[in-house]
Amino acid sequence: MIAFAELLERLTLTPGRLAKIALLRRFFETEPDPDRGIGLAALTGELAFAAAKPSLIRALAESRTDPVLFAWSYDYVGDLAETVALMWPERRVNAPPPLLAEVVESLAVTPKAELPSLVSGWLDASPVPVRLAILKLITGTLRVGASVRLAKIALAELSGGTIEADDIEEVWHGLAPPYGELFAWLEGRGPKPDPADAPVFRPPMLAHPLEAADLAALEFERYVAEWKWDGIRVQLVSTPGGRRLYSRGADDISATFPEVIEHMRFDAVLDGELLVLRDGIVAPFADLQQRLNRKSPTAKMMSDYPVRVRLYDILFDEGEDLRPLPFDARRERLQHFMEREKPDGMDLSEIIVSPDLPALSELRDGARAASIEGLMLKRRDSPYLPGRPKGMWWKWKRDPLNVDAVLMYAQRGHGKRSSFYSDYTFGLWCTTETGADELVPVGKAYSGFTDQELVQLDRWIRNNTVKRFGPVREVEHDPQHGIVLEIAFDAAQRSTRHKSGVAMRFPRVGRLRLDKKPEDADRLETLIDLIF
Amino acid sequence: MPHPDTWLTVRPEGLWCEPGQFFVDPVEAVGRAVITHAHADHARPGHGAVLASAETLEIMDVRMGEGRSGQAQRALSYGEHLRLGEVDLWLQPAGHVLGSAQVAMEYRGSRAVVSGDYKRVPDPTCLPFEPIACDVFVTEATFGLPVFRHPDPAGEVRRLLDSVRLFPARTHVVGCYALGKCQRLIVLLRQAGWDGPLYLHGALLAVCQAYERLGVPLGDLRPATASRKDELAGAIVLAPPSAIADRWARRLADPVVCLASGWMRVRQRAKAKGVELPLVISDHCDWSELCRTMEDVDAPEIWVTHGREEALIHQAELQGRIGRPLRLIGYGDEDQEEVAEGAPLSPAVAAADPAA
Numbered sequence: 001m002i003a004f005a006e007l008l009e010r011l012t013l014t015p016g017r018l019a020k021i022a023l024l025r026r027f028f029e030t031e032p033d034p035d036r037g038i039g040l041a042a043l044t045g046e047l048a049f050a051a052a053k054p055s056l057i058r059a060l061a062e063s064r065t066d067p068v069l070f071a072w073s074y075d076y077v078g079d080l081a082e083t084v085a086l087m088w089p090e091r092r093v094n095a096p097p098p099l100l101a102e103v104v105e106s107l108a109v110t111p112k113a114e115l116p117s118l119v120s121g122w123l124d125a126s127p128v129p130v131r132l133a134i135l136k137l138i139t140g141t142l143r144v145g146a147s148v149r150l151a152k153i154a155l156a157e158l159s160g161g162t163i164e165a166d167d168i169e170e171v172w173h174g175l176a177p178p179y180g181e182l183f184a185w186l187e188g189r190g191p192k193p194d195p196a197d198a199p200v201f202r203p204p205m206l207a208h209p210l211e212a213a214d215l216a217a218l219e220f221e222r223y224v225a226e227w228k229w230d231g232i233r234v235q236l237v238s239t240p241g242g243r244r245l246y247s248r249g250a251d252d253i254s255a256t257f258p259e260v261i262e263h264m265r266f267d268a269v270l271d272g273e274l275l276v277l278r279d280g281i282v283a284p285f286a287d288l289q290q291r292l293n294r295k296s297p298t299a300k301m302m303s304d305y306p307v308r309v310r311l312y313d314i315l316f317d318e319g320e321d322l323r324p325l326p327f328d329a330r331r332e333r334l335q336h337f338m339e340r341e342k343p344d345g346m347d348l349s350e351i352i353v354s355p356d357l358p359a360l361s362e363l364r365d366g367a368r369a370a371s372i373e374g375l376m377l378k379r380r381d382s383p384y385l386p387g388r389p390k391g392m393w394w395k396w397k398r399d400p401l402n403v404d405a406v407l408m409y410a411q412r413g414h415g416k417r418s419s420f421y422s423d424y425t426f427g428l429w430c431t432t433e434t435g436a437d438e439l440v441p442v443g444k445a446y447s448g449f450t451d452q453e454l455v456q457l458d459r460w461i462r463n464n465t466v467k468r469f470g471p472v473r474e475v476e477h478d479p480q481h482g483i484v485l486e487i488a489f490d491a492a493q494r495s496t497r498h499k500s501g502v503a504m505r506f507p508r509v510g511r512l513r514l515d516k517k518p519e520d521a522d523r524l525e526t527l528i529d530l531i532f
Numbered sequence: 533m534p535h536p537d538t539w540l541t542v543r544p545e546g547l548w549c550e551p552g553q554f555f556v557d558p559v560e561a562v563g564r565a566v567i568t569h570a571h572a573d574h575a576r577p578g579h580g581a582v583l584a585s586a587e588t589l590e591i592m593d594v595r596m597g598e599g600r601s602g603q604a605q606r607a608l609s610y611g612e613h614l615r616l617g618e619v620d621l622w623l624q625p626a627g628h629v630l631g632s633a634q635v636a637m638e639y640r641g642s643r644a645v646v647s648g649d650y651k652r653v654p655d656p657t658c659l660p661f662e663p664i665a666c667d668v669f670v671t672e673a674t675f676g677l678p679v680f681r682h683p684d685p686a687g688e689v690r691r692l693l694d695s696v697r698l699f700p701a702r703t704h705v706v707g708c709y710a711l712g713k714c715q716r717l718i719v720l721l722r723q724a725g726w727d728g729p730l731y732l733h734g735a736l737l738a739v740c741q742a743y744e745r746l747g748v749p750l751g752d753l754r755p756a757t758a759s760r761k762d763e764l765a766g767a768i769v770l771a772p773p774s775a776i777a778d779r780w781a782r783r784l785a786d787p788v789v790c791l792a793s794g795w796m797r798v799r800q801r802a803k804a805k806g807v808e809l810p811l812v813i814s815d816h817c818d819w820s821e822l823c824r825t826m827e828d829v830d831a832p833e834i835w836v837t838h839g840r841e842e843a844l845i846h847q848a849e850l851q852g853r854i855g856r857p858l859r860l861i862g863y864g865d866e867d868q869e870e871v872a873e874g875a876p877l878s879p880a881v882a883a884a885d886p887a888a
Contacts (some may be wrong), residue, residue: 006691012799013808019788026698065678066850072843073679077798086679086797087819111609127683128797418777418789418806471804 001100001126003031004039005133011043011144015415024154028183035100037178040155042104042137042343044148046177049107055086055141060120064089088123088131097126101178103134109504147250158186166203166386167192169250174198174241175258197241201250202269202315202323203386204235207376207393214394218357222329222380223351225360228373228395229310230491230505231275231284236309238264239319245274255296263345268337271313271384272346275371276305282371284493285505295528309342309346311338313382323384364398373490374398399490401530402510403428404432406439406518407483410461411472413446420454421461422446424509429502430524438525439477442500445487448508456512457483479519486510492530502527535834536644536668540637542858547646547670547837551639554583556646559862566621568648569632570595571711573863577601583608585623587631587746591711594742610659624652627661628815629712630743636664644668645829651814652821653685656719656826657712657748658843661825669831670858673839674816675794682818683796688811689720690724695788695809696768703764703784704809707773707791710736712815714770715743717792718750720813721768731756733762733771733780777806794818823847838863 007027008223014020024043028036040046061070061084070087078081098106110118119138136142152165152172163186169216174195175182184190187200208214219259233248243264245254254261257274291297291305307518314334315323322330331351338348352375354360364375374397382392405426413422423446427439439453449457460475460483467474476482488510495503539550546558554564561578568574570591582589582602588611590600599605603678608614610633613622618640628649635646640686645666654659675682696704708714714736721730729752732740740750756769757778765785776789776834791807794814802810817825826834826848836846837860845855 009799010695010809013802013810015806015808019808021700022698069678069843070845076840077679078800082799083679086681087677089678089835101781125746128681214887329737412777414806416786419779419782484877 001035001097001103001130001133003027004035004042004100005129008136008142008144009040015418017150020150021154021157025149025157028155028158033180033183034178037180037183038101038104040151040179041177042100042142043144043151045142047104047137048140049138054080055343056119057081057135057138060084060123061087064117064120080141081141081402082132085128085132087137087302091124093124095121095125097130098122098134107138109212109213143485147249148251150463153188156184158183159188162188167283169201169203169386171195172250173200173244173252197239199237199239199242199244201235201237201244201246203250203381204233204248205313205384205393206248206270206388207378207395208390210377210394210396215357215396218377219393220357220360221375223394224331224380225354226312226349226376226378227352227367228376228397229273229275229282229349230371230373231273231282231288231310234260234272234274234309235315236260236264236268236270237271238266238268239316240267253292256291256294258296259302259345260307260309263343266337266341266343266426267318268314268341269446270309270311270334270346271314271315272309272311273349274307274309276417276444277308278306284371284491286493286495286503307345310349311346312349313384326381326383327378328380345438364396366440367398372398397490400510401492402488402489403527403530404484404513404516404520405442405487405522406477407457407461407475407485408441409472409474410441410457417454420458422454422458424457424485426487427477428522428524428527430500437479439518440483440500442498442524442527443487443489443504443507444486445507445509448488448510449512453509477518480517482518483523484513484516484518486513492527494531500524500527502531533641534639535551536639536642536867539639539642540668542860546860546862547858549616549619549637552621552637556635557648557863558641559860564616567592567601568633569628571629574648574753575601578846580604581615583604584653585610585631585633588633589631590746591631591739591742594738595711624662625659627652627655627658630658630715630746632658632712634661634664636666639715642667644670645831646670647672647825649674649815649816650825652825653682655716655815656723657716657743662812663825663828666829666831668833669826669829669833670835670837671822671825671844672816672863673822673836673841675814675818676822676836676840676844677704678819678843680794680797680818681820682797682812682814685716685720685813686724688792688813689717689724692768692790692809692811693711693721693724693726695790699788700766702786702788703723703767703769703778704790705769705771705784705787706749706811707789707793707807708736708770708813710740710772713792713813714742715748715750716815717770718753719748724752726768728752729754729757729767730768731769733757733775735770735772735775736770756783757805773805787790790848823851826851826853853883 010023052397073087074083152168156163156165171193181193183193210516235246237244243261245260247253276287287305377394379392405428409425410421411423425441425444427441429437430440432438462474465473487507489507491505493503536705541548545562547556554566555562556566557568557574558565565579565581567582570588576594577596577600579602579705581604583606589605589607608623608859610623620638622636626634626648637644643666649672650661697710708717731754734757769836788808790809792813795801796810796812833854835856835858836844837858841857848855
């Protein structure tokens with residue numbers, strides 16, 4: 001359990017992707033079975049213990065600590081499990097810390113009444129990081145900031161280059177902890193696990209952004225176009241072994257959208273976009289966000305935010321792997337599938353017919369609905385390939401919207417950017433009740449600038465700070481002094497969460513407007529006018 | 533027998549000993565000062581007369597400039613008694629940093645001990661704390677909450693070296709303050725078998741040289757500033773906490789940001805500072821050391837100078853003692869010190885000295 005606890009702590013604090021992979025890889029390489037497999041399950045959220053709850057931890061703390069000191073400590077640390085892990089008064093016991101597998105197995109089978117003595121025995125025998133890991137396991141709040149995908153990349157590295165993360169993806173959802181079969185395959189000691197009928201996730205095919213240079217070389221007649229909807233990309237997997245709804249990143253989101261699962265009364269694997277739709281109109285992404293935030297929805301949420309799946313592609317039909325077929329043929333199979341199954345809550349993504357590229361370009365620019373991000377161009381002969389194969393699918397986002405905003409606050413970034421002020425809060429002018437003009441913050445941007453602009457902004461921020469709030473600096477922003485940023489964004493939406501009443505979709509820095517003074521920046525009304 | 537609260541009182545300048553006519557660790561320049569240790573929040577420049585251990589006086593010279601601690605300096609060895617007015621005074625090791633001392637004072641049979649900052653775990657760079665039985669024990673409470681229990685520092689250094697092995701192409705930059713923590717970390721690394729060069733931020737060099745002069749060998753130390761980026765891949769660089777995640781660190785190869793401090797016990801503190809590898813190494817007592825020390829000196833009354841005094845006072849009461857906050861202002865409890873890039877600490881800057 002010591003190695004697992006150390007891994008958790010480092011994953012929590014490590015910003016770098018490669019560093020996280022290295023940490024995970026070493027854990028999988030050096031820990032014995034079944035501990036490494038149990039660790040993998042814990043990291044990927046496959047473990048849950050019904051009988052062990054936060055109230056147990058609180059009760060344990062009360063039994064061993066002074067209530068006044070506990071209250072002050074909890075107040076200081078702010079996290080229950082961490083407070084207890086840190087202040088637990090050890091009784092010296094002649095036992096090593098428990099093994100991870102032992103903890104997980106015991107938690108699953110121990111009756112509720114015996115848990116307090118079991119857990120306090122472990123806490124007595126463990127150093128602080130192990131105590132914290134045990135308590136976080138119990139409360140189901142590991143939250144290490146390492147995605148399941150990173151774990152799979154690290155696992156693939158165990159094979160010495162013969163197995164890809166995508167290969168693991170294809171069998172992943174047919175496996176169960178402690179993954180002995182998986183490790184045997186990765187280490188060349190066993191065959192590839194056969195998922196049989198299990199509803200496993202298939203790595204999705206992704207598109208490249210279409211740049212001006214690509215556009216010039218594009219052979220238009222070899223492509224078809226579809227709208228690029230602003231929802232979330234999903235994969236619907238329904239096999240004799242079960243039904244699952246997966247996000248693009250292989251997260252199982254079945255429980256969040258039970259109505260979709262309900263409608264999957266077929267044997268197929270489909271690719272589509274999950275959208276909130278009312279009377280045939282696609283709602284802004286913020287509406288879908290309401291649903292995504294809930295692990296399982298209430299009946300009211302389901303009727304307030306009704307979801308539909310707009311289907312793009314078909315990967316399997318009644319067990320037949322259609323992925324090697326060209327796009328045109330798959331599209332035909334998808335249409336047949338729709339006629340045959342007529343699934344509720346699903347429709348077909350429209351194929352846009354357009355005589356030529358200029359006409360299509362006009363269509364793209366005309367599409368200002370908040371729910372459309374632009375166009376997808378798919379080569380008619382493209383098989384369904386995992387990842388982002390070059391030259392097959394393009395995403396052609398419509399030109400962004402722009403406002404000129406004033407930099408108000410800056411915060412340092414993370415990882416490589418930790419020494420730079422790279423997170424910018426910007427504002428627009430509005431008139432207050434008293435009739436005075438003031439800047440109201442409307443959003444935050446973290447990207448879009450060049451390295452050189454970053455250095456320039458960083459220096460300016462350090463030299464023009466007027467106030468500090470912990471890691472945040474407020475910078476000069478009066479009508480005459482300040483920095484104007486051209487902010488590019490995909491859409492503006494109403495928001496009750498923001499003071500300004502507007503939320504921007506994917507705001508980024510378009511360029512620095514050093515030629516402008518803050519008084520020349522846009523007003524809030526300009527942004528509100530851009531809400532569709 | 534006069535109660536210490538009749539002859540040891542709090543004034544705006546600091547703790548005042550009336551019958552001896554001196555302050556202990558005053559926060560501004562005074563006529564006569566007894567200094568427990570050379571951290572800038574306890575040792576201010578410009579006094580009339582200064583009394584401290586020889587090591588503390590030398591380090592004050594290094595940090596403030598020769599002779600700037602006071603017009604007259606008097607070194608006192610540990611255990612050597614001195615009569616000041618009607619007060620018998622002596623210094624006893626505090627185990628905090630090199631030269632750190634507790635100030636013991638006896639007046640007409642009543643004894644008070646001012647610990648200054650102290651710790652109880654062994655530190656290879658200074659003498660260990662020696663408890664003195666007394667009527668009033670004046671203690672710090674920087675880590676005065678039961679959540680602070682420092683692990684074995686050797687284990688923390690092993691975690692650092694393990695990370696260096698796992699990421700051989702990255703520079704491990706360890707934030708540690710210039711006096712005490714830095715040198716202790718260096719010796720701990722040497723004891724753990726790291727014989728190679730250690731690279732230092734410019735602000736750390738002068739005190740390291742002083743330690744070496746005072747008989748604490750530190751091995752192969754090199755200025756990080758003069759080194760090339762590729763030379764620093766796989767290296768360990770020590771720097772003041774304020775420099776590790778700021779502009780200065782941009783010269784390092786894909787740095788792993790580490791910070792050696794007792795505050796690193798709390799994960800959110802590490803996260804907020806952007807620390808990737810927290811090392812829980814402190815020059816202050818943790819909670820159990822504070823509690824144990826109150827029992828060791830067995831004083832009926834405990835006065836708490838700075839830190840989380842309410843919890844320690846509560847604990848003193850649980851032990852059947854009287855606890856009292858002194859609310860001395862001006863003593864730091866942060867490990868953040870603002871340091872100009874590559875520059876040695878100037879007295880003005882050092883005033884923001886840490887104490888973690």
